Amino acid sequence: DAVDIEKVLEEIKGDDQLSHSRLMQTAASVREVSRQLQRRPLKRAVRNVMVITKARDNTLVSLTRELAMWLLGTPRYGKDIGVNVWVDSKLRKSKRFDADGLVKSDERFKDMLRFWTPALCLEQPELFDLVITLGGDGTVLFTSWLFQRIVPPVLAFSLGSLGFLTNFDFEQYKQQLNHIMGDAGMRINMRMRFTCTVYRAAASVLTNTAQSSSASLSTSMAGGPPTRTNTNELESTKIEGETHEVLNELVIDRGPSSYISSLDLYANDSLLTRISADGIILSTPTGSTAYSLSAGGSLVHPDIPAILLTPICPHTLSFRPMLLNDDMALKVSIPFSGRGGAFVSFDGKGRVELGRGDEVVVRASAYPFPTVMGRPLEWFDSISRTLRWNTRAAEQKGW
Amino acid sequence: DAVDIEKVLEEIKGDDQLSHSRLMQTAASVREVSRQLQRRPLKRAVRNVMVITKARDNTLVSLTRELAMWLLGTPRYGKDIGVNVWVDSKLRKSKRFDADGLVKSDERFKDMLRFWTPALCLEQPELFDLVITLGGDGTVLFTSWLFQRIVPPVLAFSLGSLGFLTNFDFEQYKQQLNHIMGDAGMRINMRMRFTCTVYRAAASVLTNTAQSSSASLSTSMAGGPPTRTNTNELESTKIEGETHEVLNELVIDRGPSSYISSLDLYANDSLLTRISADGIILSTPTGSTAYSLSAGGSLVHPDIPAILLTPICPHTLSFRPMLLNDDMALKVSIPFSGRGGAFVSFDGKGRVELGRGDEVVVRASAYPFPTVMGRPLEWFDSISRTLRWNTRAAEQKGW
Amino acid sequence: DAVDIEKVLEEIKGDDQLSHSRLMQTAASVREVSRQLQRRPLKRAVRNVMVITKARDNTLVSLTRELAMWLLGTPRYGKDIGVNVWVDSKLRKSKRFDADGLVKSDERFKDMLRFWTPALCLEQPELFDLVITLGGDGTVLFTSWLFQRIVPPVLAFSLGSLGFLTNFDFEQYKQQLNHIMGDAGMRINMRMRFTCTVYRAAASVLTNTAQSSSASLSTSMAGGPPTRTNTNELESTKIEGETHEVLNELVIDRGPSSYISSLDLYANDSLLTRISADGIILSTPTGSTAYSLSAGGSLVHPDIPAILLTPICPHTLSFRPMLLNDDMALKVSIPFSGRGGAFVSFDGKGRVELGRGDEVVVRASAYPFPTVMGRPLEWFDSISRTLRWNTRAAEQKGW
Amino acid sequence: DAVDIEKVLEEIKGDDQLSHSRLMQTAASVREVSRQLQRRPLKRAVRNVMVITKARDNTLVSLTRELAMWLLGTPRYGKDIGVNVWVDSKLRKSKRFDADGLVKSDERFKDMLRFWTPALCLEQPELFDLVITLGGDGTVLFTSWLFQRIVPPVLAFSLGSLGFLTNFDFEQYKQQLNHIMGDAGMRINMRMRFTCTVYRAAASVLTNTAQSSSASLSTSMAGGPPTRTNTNELESTKIEGETHEVLNELVIDRGPSSYISSLDLYANDSLLTRISADGIILSTPTGSTAYSLSAGGSLVHPDIPAILLTPICPHTLSFRPMLLNDDMALKVSIPFSGRGGAFVSFDGKGRVELGRGDEVVVRASAYPFPTVMGRPLEWFDSISRTLRWNTRAAEQKGW
Known part of the structure; x- marks a missing residue:
C-alpha cells in the first residue's frame, strides 16, 4: 500500500516527546511527499475516454464525431x-453525429462506442479514465x-483562443492525446473545489415559537452585530437543503433588492x-481569474490551498479581499435582524433565494477537479494571454 | 523514526500503474498527516528559555529582569x-538588569542565568527550547x-495593545507560560520565511567582454522585453552575494531615482x-498585513503556503496583486537595458543598491518561523483589532 | 439686472479678433465672478420655512412641533x-403634533401655520425661503x-451623529437658525443634481419593421461593439418615459440576472x-461618499462640477473609475445584441427594468440642490468623521 | 471691453436682497458664459510660430527644418x-538644421527665421501666437x-502613436496647420497647472529659539497629530524658496528612506x-493619466477644475484618492516630530529634499496651459488608445 496513513498518524501521536526540530523536519518531509505526488505523472492505460461538448452546437458535434472516430x-x-469512447446520450439519435454510420465503418466499434448520461457520471465516475471537453x-x-x-x-480542448481552463489547442489533438496516452503519461493539476450546503431555517419551528424567540432576538440584535461568544440558539433547528460542488465560486448577493x-x-x-456589502464571493484559486477578479480579488495560482473571500462593493473601506486557509468550514448566514433576503448561486448557476436564518456552509471538497496540465507555467501564460497581464501601456511621461 | 520519507517516496515511484483515484487518495492522506502535524502541540520540557527585548529600553529591561527571576x-x-534563562549579553553589565543581584538571590541561579550573543543564535539555535520576546x-x-x-x-508578548505578531498580553505572563510549559504544551504556527539571495553581475567579466556582449544585448533587447524562450547567456557569470531570511517581505524599488x-x-x-512599476513587494502571508496591504495586496492567512507578488504603483492597469505557489524559485533581475538601478531591502532593513544585471532569488525557506499560538482564530482577532476590519462606517444612504 | 448674460455673450461673439491672452483673461474673470457668487451669503428675509421629517416617527413629530412653535x-x-411655518399635511390630523393646540397658543398662528403637500412642492417651490429637514x-x-x-x-439637522448631508446639530437649532436668519445670512452650497430621462425602444415600430431592421442590426453587431462612427438608425423611434432628478446617483445594474x-x-x-460589468454608477460629487465609494470611486468635493462614472465589478481590469465634465449629455443604452435586460434606480428608488434598446440620458440638472453651509471645510470634517478618513491603524512594522 | 468684470462684481455686491432663485439664475448664466468662452475658437492671425523639439535628436531636427521651411x-x-518661425537657439549652429541654407533659399526668410531661448520664453511669452511641439x-x-x-x-504633434498630450499626427501637419491657421481658427483646451512654492523652515531662527520652541513643540505633538484648531506658531519664520508650474503633478515621497x-x-x-504613506501625489486632471493612475487615482477629464490628491501606498485602508476643488490653497508640511525628511519633485523633475518644518504650497495657477484641440471627445480616444480602456478581455465564464 502506497502510504500507510494510519501508521504514520499513530507514530506521530505515539512520540509524545517529539522535539520541535524533529516536528519541523517531519512536516517538511510530508510536504515533499505531497509535492512529489503532484509532479508524478499518471501512466495507467486510458481505456475509456468520455467526451463532453455542447450537443446543440453543430460544429462541435462534427468535431466530436471526428475525435471519436480517431x-x-x-x-x-x-x-x-483504439479505446472505448463515451459520448453524450443526446447524440445517440443525432443525424449529424451519425452513430450508426460510425459503427458501420468498423464492426468492433459497436461495443466501443458508448453513451453517457448525467446519472452515470454521478454513480460510476470511475468508469472513465479520461474526460475530454470540447x-x-x-x-x-x-x-x-x-x-x-x-x-x-479532465483534458480541456479549446476551439479558438485558449481560455483559463481550456489549455489545449484542438488543432493539435492527435499529437497531444498520443503524448498523454503514451509513455509520458499525464501530469495532473488537482484543482480545489468547494462543497457548498444550504441549510434552511426551520420555519415551522420558528412559527410556533415566533413570539418569544423573535422578541428575544430583536432584543439581542438591537445593539449591533452579535458578539464572537454569542451562540446561535436556533442552530439546531436548521434543515439541510441542497449541496453543490463548485469549481469557480459561490456568490451570495442582494439580488434585485435595493437594500444592502x-x-x-x-x-x-x-x-x-x-458584512455589509452588495454581496460576497467565496472563490477557489481557479475562480480567482473570474468574478472575484472583477470585484478586486488577487490572482491566485491554482496550486495554492486557499479560500478567497472577496467582498462585492463593501460598505466599509477597510474590508479588503482575504485569503483563508482551506481547512476551515466557512458559514454565511442571513441575520434575523436584516432588512431583506439574499440570493446564492453556484458557479453562476442554481440561483436560489435565502431567507432570514438560512445558512450556506462552504468547505474544501474531498473531490477536487483534476485537470491535465499542458506544460509548466501554463497558468502564467493563461493570465498573460487572457488578461493581457502587464501588457505595456500606461507609461509614465518623462522629458 | 516518525515518518520514513525515503520509503514513502520510493513506494510512490515504484507503483508505476498507480490509478488516478489511488493517487488522489494518497494525496489526501498526506495532506491529513500535514494537518495533524500542524495541530499537534509540542509537549517537550522547556529547559532553556531565551528572552529578547530592546536592551536600550529601561522599562523593558526591568520587565526582563522580573520575567527572568520568575x-x-x-x-x-x-x-x-525553574529553568535556564538566556538574556542578551548586552545586559551582562547593565545596572538596571543587575545580573549580580539576581544571582545573589539564589546561588543556583549562577549556572542558570546565561547570556546569548547573535553568534550563538546563528551557530547553536537548538540550545533554546523557547524564545520569549518583549x-x-x-x-x-x-x-x-x-x-x-x-x-x-517564539512566544511574543505585547506590552500595550496586541499587534499582528505579538499575540500574548504580558500582563498575564505567569498563567500563559505555566500553561504552555505545562501539560497542555504549545501549539505552533509555522510561519513561512523566504530565503533571499543577491547575485551580482560579474563586472570584471563583463568589462573584458563588454564590447561584444553589450552589443549583442542591446540588439536583442532593443525591440522590447526578452521573450520567454530567451536564455540569459550571462547567467553563469553571476557572483553570489548576501543571503537573508525574511519574515515579512522583500522589497525592490526605484529608491531615490525618478525613473521608473x-x-x-x-x-x-x-x-x-x-514589470514597469515603482517597485515590487514579495511578501509572505505573515507580511500580508504590512507593506503589501498598503500597496493593495490581499490579507492572507499565515497558514497558506503562498508567495505574494504585490506591485507598487504598476504602470499597467492590469498588473494586479498575485499569489504564487511556494515551490517556485522566483528571480527578479535588473535588465541591462534599463535606465537605472534599484534598491532591495529585507524586512525593511539591509537596504542595498542593485545594478544592471544583478539579481535577487527568493524561495520559501527551509527554516520557517514557529510562533506559539494563543487561541484559534487569533489571526482574525488581530486583523479586526488592528485594521478595524469591517468596522461599520460607510453606510449607504436610504430614505 | 445683475448680469446681462445676453450682452456678455454678444460681446464675446462680436470681438472676432480676440487674442489668446485676452480670452484667457476673460475666462479667469468669469471664473472669479462664479466664485464670488458662491461665497456670497443670501441675506434676504426668510418669511416662509418648510419643515420636512418622517411623519411616522413619534420623536421627530414632537421635535417638529417644538421647532414650529419656536x-x-x-x-x-x-x-x-415669527415667520410662517409649513409642515407636512400628514400632520394636520396628528394627535402628537396637535395643530389645534399650537394654534390656540397664539391666535395669530392660525394663518402662519400652513401645510405642504408634494404637489405644492412641485408647483410652487418659490413659496419657501428655507427648507429645514429633521x-x-x-x-x-x-x-x-x-x-x-x-x-x-435646505438646512439639514441631524438628531444624532452628523452625516454627509446633515451638517447641523439639532441640539443647537436656536443659535444656528438665529444666525442664518439674521444679518449673517446663509452661505449656500450648490450641489449638482442630474436630470435622468428614460427612453423606451418603440416596440410597436420595431415589430413592424422587425425583419429588416433586426436583421441588419444582428449583422452590424455580430463582429463586436458598434464603432464610434456608427449612427443609431433606430434613435428616432424612442419614446420618452419618466424623468427623475437625483442628488446622489443613478445606478444601472443587472439586477437578479446572472448574466453580466x-x-x-x-x-x-x-x-x-x-461596458461589460455588473453595472455602472453615474454619481454626483455629493454621491461620491455613497455607493460610488463602495464600488471604488474617489471622494469628490461637492463644489467640483463633474460626473463620476464608476463601474461595478467591471470585467476588464483597465476600466477604472472616471470623472467626466458636466456639460456632457451621457447616454447609457441596452444593446439589442445583449443577453439580458438591466435595472435602473434613482437615488436608490424608482427601480424599473430596462429592455433591449431602452436608454437613459443623464445630464447636469438646471436645478441644483442648495444646502446651507455650516462652516468652511465641513466636507472634510464629514469624511473624517463618517469614513474615519485616514484614522491611523495599519502601521508598517519597523524594528 | 469684452466682459466688464468689475462692473459685474459690483452689481452682485450691490444687490443686497438678491433672492435665492435670482442667485441661482445668475450662477447658471455665468457658467454658460464660461462654456461659451471655452468653445469659442481663436481666429486671430498666427504671425509667430515657435517650434520646440529635442535638439539632440537628428530625425526631429530634420523634421523641424522641413516644418520651418513650409x-x-x-x-x-x-x-x-508665410509666417515668422522661432526655433531653438541650439539649432543656430546645427549642421543638420542648416539655418544658413534655409535663409539662402529665400532672402526674405532672413528676418523671419528667429531663435528662441529659455529666457525669452520666460520674459516675452506673448511674442508667440502658437507653439508647435514635435x-x-x-x-x-x-x-x-x-x-x-x-x-x-500649444499644438503637439506626435511622430509615432498619439499620446495623452500629443493629439496631432505629424504625417498630416500641412492640412492640420492650414486648418487652424485659417478661417476655422483653433479651439483651445485650457489645462489647469499648479503653482507650487517651497517654503523652508528658517533654521537660523529656530536655532536661536530652539530650546524653548522645540520643547513646546515636542509637548504639543507628543500625543498625536495636531488638532484642527492648532495654529502653527512657527509659520511666520518660513523662507520662500523655489516656485514651479506643473502640468501633470507634484510628488512628495520618502525617497530612499526606509521610514514611512x-x-x-x-x-x-x-x-x-x-498622512502616513510612502508619499502623496497632487495631480492636475491632465496628470490623472500619469503617475496618479498608477497609484490608484481616477481618470479625470481635463476640463474639470479639480486637484487630485492621490496617496502612494497609504498606511490606512480608508485613505482613498480624493478630488479637491481648485480654489483651495493646499499645503503639505513635514512635521517636526517625524522620523525623516521627504523629497519633492515637479512633473518628475527638480527633485529636492525637504527637511522638518519645510512646506510646499500648491494652488491652481493663474497661468493655465492652452492646448489646441483636435476634435471633440479626443480625450476619450486617448484613454481608449493608450490605456486600452475597457478593451474586452476578462470575460466571466458562463456555461
Whole structure:
C-alpha cells in the first residue's frame, strides 16, 4: 500500500516527546511527499475516454464525431484497435453525429462506442479514465457540475483562443492525446473545489415559537452585530437543503433588492464579522481569474490551498479581499435582524433565494477537479494571454 | 523514526500503474498527516528559555529582569527550581538588569542565568527550547533576523495593545507560560520565511567582454522585453552575494531615482514578465498585513503556503496583486537595458543598491518561523483589532 | 439686472479678433465672478420655512412641533412675531403634533401655520425661503425627490451623529437658525443634481419593421461593439418615459440576472465604449461618499462640477473609475445584441427594468440642490468623521 | 471691453436682497458664459510660430527644418509669404538644421527665421501666437517648464502613436496647420497647472529659539497629530524658496528612506489630516493619466477644475484618492516630530529634499496651459488608445 496513513498518524501521536526540530523536519518531509505526488505523472492505460461538448452546437458535434472516430480507430496499448469512447446520450439519435454510420465503418466499434448520461457520471465516475471537453471554459464548469463526487482527469480542448481552463489547442489533438496516452503519461493539476450546503431555517419551528424567540432576538440584535461568544440558539433547528460542488465560486448577493446585504460570516462556527456589502464571493484559486477578479480579488495560482473571500462593493473601506486557509468550514448566514433576503448561486448557476436564518456552509471538497496540465507555467501564460497581464501601456511621461 | 520519507517516496515511484483515484487518495492522506502535524502541540520540557527585548529600553529591561527571576525561581518539571534563562549579553553589565543581584538571590541561579550573543543564535539555535520576546512586532522581526537558520518556537508578548505578531498580553505572563510549559504544551504556527539571495553581475567579466556582449544585448533587447524562450547567456557569470531570511517581505524599488523601475521576473528560470512599476513587494502571508496591504495586496492567512507578488504603483492597469505557489524559485533581475538601478531591502532593513544585471532569488525557506499560538482564530482577532476590519462606517444612504 | 448674460455673450461673439491672452483673461474673470457668487451669503428675509421629517416617527413629530412653535413665536425682522411655518399635511390630523393646540397658543398662528403637500412642492417651490429637514441623509434625499424643479435652500439637522448631508446639530437649532436668519445670512452650497430621462425602444415600430431592421442590426453587431462612427438608425423611434432628478446617483445594474450587463455608453450621442460589468454608477460629487465609494470611486468635493462614472465589478481590469465634465449629455443604452435586460434606480428608488434598446440620458440638472453651509471645510470634517478618513491603524512594522 | 468684470462684481455686491432663485439664475448664466468662452475658437492671425523639439535628436531636427521651411514659405493672410518661425537657439549652429541654407533659399526668410531661448520664453511669452511641439508627451512637459508664466497655445504633434498630450499626427501637419491657421481658427483646451512654492523652515531662527520652541513643540505633538484648531506658531519664520508650474503633478515621497513619510496636509491653512504613506501625489486632471493612475487615482477629464490628491501606498485602508476643488490653497508640511525628511519633485523633475518644518504650497495657477484641440471627445480616444480602456478581455465564464 502506497502510504500507510494510519501508521504514520499513530507514530506521530505515539512520540509524545517529539522535539520541535524533529516536528519541523517531519512536516517538511510530508510536504515533499505531497509535492512529489503532484509532479508524478499518471501512466495507467486510458481505456475509456468520455467526451463532453455542447450537443446543440453543430460544429462541435462534427468535431466530436471526428475525435471519436480517431480514438476508436487508432491502435493503442499493444492492440490493433483504439479505446472505448463515451459520448453524450443526446447524440445517440443525432443525424449529424451519425452513430450508426460510425459503427458501420468498423464492426468492433459497436461495443466501443458508448453513451453517457448525467446519472452515470454521478454513480460510476470511475468508469472513465479520461474526460475530454470540447468548447470553452463553460464546458469545463459543466463537467464539474456533472461529477459531483469523484472526477476523472479532465483534458480541456479549446476551439479558438485558449481560455483559463481550456489549455489545449484542438488543432493539435492527435499529437497531444498520443503524448498523454503514451509513455509520458499525464501530469495532473488537482484543482480545489468547494462543497457548498444550504441549510434552511426551520420555519415551522420558528412559527410556533415566533413570539418569544423573535422578541428575544430583536432584543439581542438591537445593539449591533452579535458578539464572537454569542451562540446561535436556533442552530439546531436548521434543515439541510441542497449541496453543490463548485469549481469557480459561490456568490451570495442582494439580488434585485435595493437594500444592502447584511451577512454574518462564521469560521468553524465562530462569528468572524458581520458584512455589509452588495454581496460576497467565496472563490477557489481557479475562480480567482473570474468574478472575484472583477470585484478586486488577487490572482491566485491554482496550486495554492486557499479560500478567497472577496467582498462585492463593501460598505466599509477597510474590508479588503482575504485569503483563508482551506481547512476551515466557512458559514454565511442571513441575520434575523436584516432588512431583506439574499440570493446564492453556484458557479453562476442554481440561483436560489435565502431567507432570514438560512445558512450556506462552504468547505474544501474531498473531490477536487483534476485537470491535465499542458506544460509548466501554463497558468502564467493563461493570465498573460487572457488578461493581457502587464501588457505595456500606461507609461509614465518623462522629458 | 516518525515518518520514513525515503520509503514513502520510493513506494510512490515504484507503483508505476498507480490509478488516478489511488493517487488522489494518497494525496489526501498526506495532506491529513500535514494537518495533524500542524495541530499537534509540542509537549517537550522547556529547559532553556531565551528572552529578547530592546536592551536600550529601561522599562523593558526591568520587565526582563522580573520575567527572568520568575522563570529561574518557579519550580517546574519535578524539580524545586525553574529553568535556564538566556538574556542578551548586552545586559551582562547593565545596572538596571543587575545580573549580580539576581544571582545573589539564589546561588543556583549562577549556572542558570546565561547570556546569548547573535553568534550563538546563528551557530547553536537548538540550545533554546523557547524564545520569549518583549516589545512590538519589530522585536519579532529582529528575532527572525537573529536566527538565520533553525528558529526555536517564539512566544511574543505585547506590552500595550496586541499587534499582528505579538499575540500574548504580558500582563498575564505567569498563567500563559505555566500553561504552555505545562501539560497542555504549545501549539505552533509555522510561519513561512523566504530565503533571499543577491547575485551580482560579474563586472570584471563583463568589462573584458563588454564590447561584444553589450552589443549583442542591446540588439536583442532593443525591440522590447526578452521573450520567454530567451536564455540569459550571462547567467553563469553571476557572483553570489548576501543571503537573508525574511519574515515579512522583500522589497525592490526605484529608491531615490525618478525613473521608473524596469524589473524582469522569472519563475524557475523562465521569464514571466517585465514589470514597469515603482517597485515590487514579495511578501509572505505573515507580511500580508504590512507593506503589501498598503500597496493593495490581499490579507492572507499565515497558514497558506503562498508567495505574494504585490506591485507598487504598476504602470499597467492590469498588473494586479498575485499569489504564487511556494515551490517556485522566483528571480527578479535588473535588465541591462534599463535606465537605472534599484534598491532591495529585507524586512525593511539591509537596504542595498542593485545594478544592471544583478539579481535577487527568493524561495520559501527551509527554516520557517514557529510562533506559539494563543487561541484559534487569533489571526482574525488581530486583523479586526488592528485594521478595524469591517468596522461599520460607510453606510449607504436610504430614505 | 445683475448680469446681462445676453450682452456678455454678444460681446464675446462680436470681438472676432480676440487674442489668446485676452480670452484667457476673460475666462479667469468669469471664473472669479462664479466664485464670488458662491461665497456670497443670501441675506434676504426668510418669511416662509418648510419643515420636512418622517411623519411616522413619534420623536421627530414632537421635535417638529417644538421647532414650529419656536419659529412661529420668535420675533424676527422687526415684527413682534415669527415667520410662517409649513409642515407636512400628514400632520394636520396628528394627535402628537396637535395643530389645534399650537394654534390656540397664539391666535395669530392660525394663518402662519400652513401645510405642504408634494404637489405644492412641485408647483410652487418659490413659496419657501428655507427648507429645514429633521432626520438623516435619507430625509435630505427625500427632499430632493419632492423638489423636482427649483429647490429652496435646505438646512439639514441631524438628531444624532452628523452625516454627509446633515451638517447641523439639532441640539443647537436656536443659535444656528438665529444666525442664518439674521444679518449673517446663509452661505449656500450648490450641489449638482442630474436630470435622468428614460427612453423606451418603440416596440410597436420595431415589430413592424422587425425583419429588416433586426436583421441588419444582428449583422452590424455580430463582429463586436458598434464603432464610434456608427449612427443609431433606430434613435428616432424612442419614446420618452419618466424623468427623475437625483442628488446622489443613478445606478444601472443587472439586477437578479446572472448574466453580466452589456451597456453602451455615449457622450453627446457619440459611442464611447461598450461596458461589460455588473453595472455602472453615474454619481454626483455629493454621491461620491455613497455607493460610488463602495464600488471604488474617489471622494469628490461637492463644489467640483463633474460626473463620476464608476463601474461595478467591471470585467476588464483597465476600466477604472472616471470623472467626466458636466456639460456632457451621457447616454447609457441596452444593446439589442445583449443577453439580458438591466435595472435602473434613482437615488436608490424608482427601480424599473430596462429592455433591449431602452436608454437613459443623464445630464447636469438646471436645478441644483442648495444646502446651507455650516462652516468652511465641513466636507472634510464629514469624511473624517463618517469614513474615519485616514484614522491611523495599519502601521508598517519597523524594528 | 469684452466682459466688464468689475462692473459685474459690483452689481452682485450691490444687490443686497438678491433672492435665492435670482442667485441661482445668475450662477447658471455665468457658467454658460464660461462654456461659451471655452468653445469659442481663436481666429486671430498666427504671425509667430515657435517650434520646440529635442535638439539632440537628428530625425526631429530634420523634421523641424522641413516644418520651418513650409511655414516660412507658404503664403498666408493675404501675403505672398508665410509666417515668422522661432526655433531653438541650439539649432543656430546645427549642421543638420542648416539655418544658413534655409535663409539662402529665400532672402526674405532672413528676418523671419528667429531663435528662441529659455529666457525669452520666460520674459516675452506673448511674442508667440502658437507653439508647435514635435516629440512625445515629454516635450509638452518641457514646454510647460519653459513657460512659467503665460503660455501661448500649444499644438503637439506626435511622430509615432498619439499620446495623452500629443493629439496631432505629424504625417498630416500641412492640412492640420492650414486648418487652424485659417478661417476655422483653433479651439483651445485650457489645462489647469499648479503653482507650487517651497517654503523652508528658517533654521537660523529656530536655532536661536530652539530650546524653548522645540520643547513646546515636542509637548504639543507628543500625543498625536495636531488638532484642527492648532495654529502653527512657527509659520511666520518660513523662507520662500523655489516656485514651479506643473502640468501633470507634484510628488512628495520618502525617497530612499526606509521610514514611512508623515505629512501634514492643510487646506487654506487649516489642518485636514496627517498622512502616513510612502508619499502623496497632487495631480492636475491632465496628470490623472500619469503617475496618479498608477497609484490608484481616477481618470479625470481635463476640463474639470479639480486637484487630485492621490496617496502612494497609504498606511490606512480608508485613505482613498480624493478630488479637491481648485480654489483651495493646499499645503503639505513635514512635521517636526517625524522620523525623516521627504523629497519633492515637479512633473518628475527638480527633485529636492525637504527637511522638518519645510512646506510646499500648491494652488491652481493663474497661468493655465492652452492646448489646441483636435476634435471633440479626443480625450476619450486617448484613454481608449493608450490605456486600452475597457478593451474586452476578462470575460466571466458562463456555461
